[in-house]
Amino acid sequence: MILVGERINAGFKDIREAIVNKDADVIKEWAKKQADAKATYIDVNLGTASNKPEDLCWMIECVQDVVDTPISIDNNKPLMLKEAIPVCKKPPLINSTTAQEDKMNELFPLVAEYGASIVGLVMDEAGSPKTADKRVENAGKIVAKAMEFGISPEQIFLDPIIMPLKYMQDQAVEILNATNQFKLFSDPPCHIICGLSNISNGAKHKRLINRVFMAMMIANGCDSVICDVMDDELINTILTAELIMNKSIYADSYIEAFKK
Amino acid sequence: MDIPDVKEKWIGKINEITIGATKEDGGTRTSVVKVGGHTTLPFLTFEGEMGNKPVVAGFISDVVPDWPDAVKKAIGDEINNPVEWAQKNVEEFGVDLISLKLIGADPAGKDASPDECAKVVEDVLKGVGVPLIIWGCGDDEKDNAVLPPCSQVAKGENCLIGSAKETNYMTIVAICKADKHKIISEAPVDINIGKQVNILLQDAGFDLKDVVMYQTTAALGYGFDYVYTILERARIAGLKGDELMAAPQICDVAGETYRVKEAVADEDVLPGWGTIEKRAPMWEAVCANVYLQAGADILILAHPDAISITKEVIDRSMQ
Numbered sequence: 229m230i231l232v233g234e235r236i237n238a239g240f241k242d243i244r245e246a247i248v249n250k251d252a253d254v255i256k257e258w259a260k261k262q263a264d265a266k267a268t269y270i271d272v273n274l275g276t277a278s279n280k281p282e283d284l285c286w287m288i289e290c291v292q293d294v295v296d297t298p299i300s301i302d303n304n305k306p307l308m309l310k311e312a313i314p315v316c317k318k319p320p321l322i323n324s325t326t327a328q329e330d331k332m333n334e335l336f337p338l339v340a341e342y343g344a345s346i347v348g349l350v351m352d353e354a355g356s357p358k359t360a361d362k363r364v365e366n367a368g369k370i371v372a373k374a375m376e377f378g379i380s381p382e383q384i385f386l387d388p389i390i391m392p393l394k395y396m397q398d399q400a401v402e403i404l405n406a407t408n409q410f411k412l413f414s415d416p417p418c419h420i421i422c423g424l425s426n427i428s429n430g431a432k433h434k435r436l437i438n439r440v441f442m443a444m445m446i447a448n449g450c451d452s453v454i455c456d457v458m459d460d461e462l463i464n465t466i467l468t469a470e471l472i473m474n475k476s477i478y479a480d481s482y483i484e485a486f487k488k
Numbered sequence: 489m490d491i492p493d494v495k496e497k498w499i500g501k502i503n504e505i506t507i508g509a510t511k512e513d514g515g516t517r518t519s520v521v522k523v524g525g526h527t528t529l530p531f532l533t534f535e536g537e538m539g540n541k542p543v544v545a546g547f548i549s550d551v552v553p554d555w556p557d558a559v560k561k562a563i564g565d566e567i568n569n570p571v572e573w574a575q576k577n578v579e580e581f582g583v584d585l586i587s588l589k590l591i592g593a594d595p596a597g598k599d600a601s602p603d604e605c606a607k608v609v610e611d612v613l614k615g616v617g618v619p620l621i622i623w624g625c626g627d628d629e630k631d632n633a634v635l636p637p638c639s640q641v642a643k644g645e646n647c648l649i650g651s652a653k654e655t656n657y658m659t660i661v662a663i664c665k666a667d668k669h670k671i672i673s674e675a676p677v678d679i680n681i682g683k684q685v686n687i688l689l690q691d692a693g694f695d696l697k698d699v700v701m702y703q704t705t706a707a708l709g710y711g712f713d714y715v716y717t718i719l720e721r722a723r724i725a726g727l728k729g730d731e732l733m734a735a736p737q738i739c740d741v742a743g744e745t746y747r748v749k750e751a752v753a754d755e756d757v758l759p760g761w762g763t764i765e766k767r768a769p770m771w772e773a774v775c776a777n778v779y780l781q782a783g784a785d786i787l788i789l790a791h792p793d794a795i796s797i798t799k800e801v802i803d804r805s806m807q
Contacts, residue, residue, distance in 0.1 A: 382497070416497070477725050477733060479683035481691075485732060488690060 229466050229475075230269070230385075230419065230452035232300050232321065233262030236287065238275025247277040247287065255290035263295035265457040266486065269321050270295065273302035281311035288315045300454070306334045313342050323347040323454075324387065327366035329373075336377040345383045347421055348374075350406070356389050358399070363388050363406035371413045381414040385421040385452055392429035393437055400427065400441065404448050411449040420445075421452035424462075438462055443469040451475075495535050498727035502526040502785075503697045503734050504540065507585060507670060508619025509646035514668075517645060518617030521585045523700070523785040524736035529723060530781055531805045536727075541806045542780055543584035544799055545621055546577025547742040547790040550600065550608045551592040555746045555790075556754070558764045562791055570608055571615035578616050581795045587621040587788045588612055589743065593634045594625040606637035613642060621648040621672075621738075621786075628656040639663040648672060648738075648786075651702055654685050661692045672738060674702045677711065679718050686732045696735065700786065705739040707748045708775050715739075716782045723783030739779045742790035745772040769793035777801050 235258045238244040246254035262270055272287045288299050298318040303309060304325065313320060324347035325335045339346045348370035350363045357363045367386045374384050388406045391399035403422075411417045427441045428434035439462050442453060446469040455462060467486055470476050479485060504525035509515025525539025548570050552560070566572035570588065577583045588609065592600035609622060622638055624631030636659065639649060650672030652660045657673075664671050673689055675682035682701055690696050701722060706715045719737055726734035745751045751771035754764040761767060772794035776787045780802065789795045 415494075476730060477683050477721070478680045479687055479732070480680070481684060481687045484691070485683075485687045488687075 229446075229470055230421070231265075231267050231457050231463075231466075232269045232271050232323075232421070232452065232454040233258075233265070233267035233297075233457040234271050234423075234425070234454050235262055235456065235458075236271060236291065237273035237302065238277035239273070244275065244277045247274065247283060250286070252286075252290045252293070255287055256294045259291040259295050259297070262457050263297045265463070267297055267457045268452075269300040270297050271300040271302050271323065271454060274308075279308075281308045284308055284312045285315045288312060292317055304331070304335070306338070309335070309338055313338060313344060316342075319343045319345065321345045321347065321385065324349050325370070326350075327352045327369040327373075332370065332373045336374060336379060339374075339383060340377045340379055343383075345385060345419075346374075346379075347385045347387050348418075349387045349389055351389055356391070358402070360402045360405035360409070363402070364409045367406070367410050367418075368413065371418060381416055381418045384418040386410045386418050387421050387423065390422050390424065390426035390441075392431070393427050393441070394429065394431045404444055407445060407448040407450055417449070419452050420450045421454065422450055424453050424455040435459065435461065439465045442466060446470060446473060496529075496532075498527055498536055500527075500727045500729040500731070500734055502539065502723070502726050502736060503699075505670060505698065505700060505736055507621070507646060507648045509644060509668075513646065514644040515646055516613070516617075517619055519619070520646075521619050526723075527727070529720075529727070530783055538806065540785075542785050542787060542802050544582075544776075544795055544802075545585045545587040545738075545786055545788045546574065546581055546583035546795070547587055547589070547740075547788050548573045548577065548612070549589045549591045550605065551598055553591060553743075553746070556752045556764055556768060558754075559746060559768050559791055562765070562769070562793065571611045574612050574616045578618050581792045582799060583618070583789075583795060585619040585621060585786075586612065586616055587623065587740075587786075589623040590625050590634060590638070592625070593627070593630050595627055595630050597625075600634075602634045602637045605634045606641045609638045610641040613645060619647065620645065621650065621788075623650045623672075628653070632656070632659040635660060636663050639667045639669060642669070643667040646670065648700060650674065650738075652685060652689060654681050654688065657685065657688055658692065661689060661694050664698075665694065670698045670700065672700050672702045673735070674704065677704055677706070677714050677718060679703070679721055682718070682722060683730075683732050686735065690732070696732065699735045701733075701735045701737045702740075703737070705741060705744045705775075705779075707741075707744045707751065708771060708778075709750055710744075710748050712775065712778070716778065719779065719782035719784060736785035737783055738786040738788070739776070739784045740788045741772055741776045741779065742788055742794075745775055746790075769797075773797040780805070 350366035508520035528536030651674035
């Protein structure tokens with residue numbers, strides 16, 4: 229499973245203050261904690277704390293000062309990305325594009341040039357799709373466009389766009405159905421990623437909902453997640469779901485082995 | 489439109505392990521053996537690097553094994569003396585290293601003492617310059633007594649010592665750490681236990697980059713396909729990035745072949761099966777050559793004809 233650590237995000241108060249005050253220690257500490265928790269990528273999100281490319285680059289450098297985990301750049305503005313991607317020591321994951329032509333035409337050349345990967349949100353000009361079919365249609369557009377730029381399926385992370393269970397209860401099943409069909413686009417397939425915390429947005433039993441939905445997503449082919457990598461129960465659920473899907477070989481100490 | 493590239497893209501690499509230590513590295517070996525280092529399935533060089541070629545270890549034991557006369561005759565009188573047998577393996581049969589099985593330690597057999605066993609190890613190390621694999625007799629309790637002195641007399645020689653099992657691994661971890669040897673991790677044709685043993689070795693502080701996996705070995709006709717698929721599945725897992733399964737693999741082909749009737753019974757017992765002189769080495773060679781395709785890195789062989797056929801197949805497959 230590809231784990232993208234979500235914590236370095238200006239949506240969190242401590243990170244927002246760290247960006248404003250240029251307090252590198254806070255960023256570095258979260259980078260280390262998430263790397264220790266086996267994050268595959270560390271997401272870096274400037275949010276509304278700043279719109280300066282140099283601040284985004286500073287955050288990336290803070291992370292790279294303490295860990296060698298690749299970066300997920302949570303930003304979709306080409307001008308920002310043009311500055312930030314070259315700062316990354318390893319090919320980053322760019323988060324994200326949509327299925328809109330102009331957006332893809334701007335971002336895919338950068339992905340191809342730097343051998344990066346990119347999250348493809350399956351939404352278009354009309355906004356977030358309501359049905360599985362529309363999600364699959366938009367995903368198809370992303371995959372086809374990426375091929376034109378010589379980007380391989382392994383560089384694409386399709387995101388079915390997770391909607392809150394509490395407010396849009398009909399959506400979860402559409403998302404699961406769409407995810408199941410994303411696998412069929414190519415062999416090897418694209419990655420399938422989800423921003424997990426959206427599913428439990430506003431709900432009371434957040435962690436339980438996250439865990440159960442994650443297991444169901446994995447059952448439908450999801451292999452990557454943007455999540456709280458420090459949530460042990462969630463990680464245990466992921467490890468177990470992957471065993472059940474025969475993605476890794478069972479051993480009695482599989483949980484302990486992952487945490488080593 | 490371009491034809492899509494259907495080659496497998498592996499992300500993992502099988503660990504490269506060196507067995508044996510020359511003078512520069514604190515040992516007395518005149519050569520060392522490297523195995524592993526693959527980034528592709530066996531011999532599929534269009535999908536990755538084959539790394540080090542598989543090697544042949546010459547079987548020897550402290551007491552003469554219960555093998556058919558035809559096999560013992562093909563090896564020669566040297567079979568009666570482990571040092572001479574080792575030397576003949578190296579000088580005449582051309583093996584890359586020696587695998588010494590201390591069968592004589594078996595409490596149900598000769599019940600040789602730990603000191604007697606250690607003496608054999610010492611003598612073999614003096615007698616040949618190639619690296620050495622040392623096995624106990626398979627009785628856990630006795631092996632825990634026998635292997636420590638054997639390890640000690642081989643200190644610094646970077647031997648490969650077997651075997652660590654799920655229920656018995658602490659002694660071997662301790663001696664291999666103290667005397668700087670590599671470990672064989674053993675599982676009973678069970679990929680889950682194989683992985684578990686490696687986790688236990690790692691938990692005990694042993695570096696998995698110093699481990700060779702042993703899923704026991706089956707002779708053709710006796711669970712051969714089970715072992716084959718497990719070797720292959722372990723190799724695929726390693727290449728897919730499962731670091732717990734990225735160890736090279738060893739097969740005791742000789743030890744298993746001469747336990748099955750097709751390889752030991754003569755024509756009077758098996759009419760129409762051909763002479764034992766031909767059939768025995770063929771049975772051994774066929775097993776070895778198929779295990780090569782599954783992902784075996786070290787093949788323990790005994791019959792000179794099986795050794796020469798297998799070496800030739802390895803060389804041709806590497807071209």
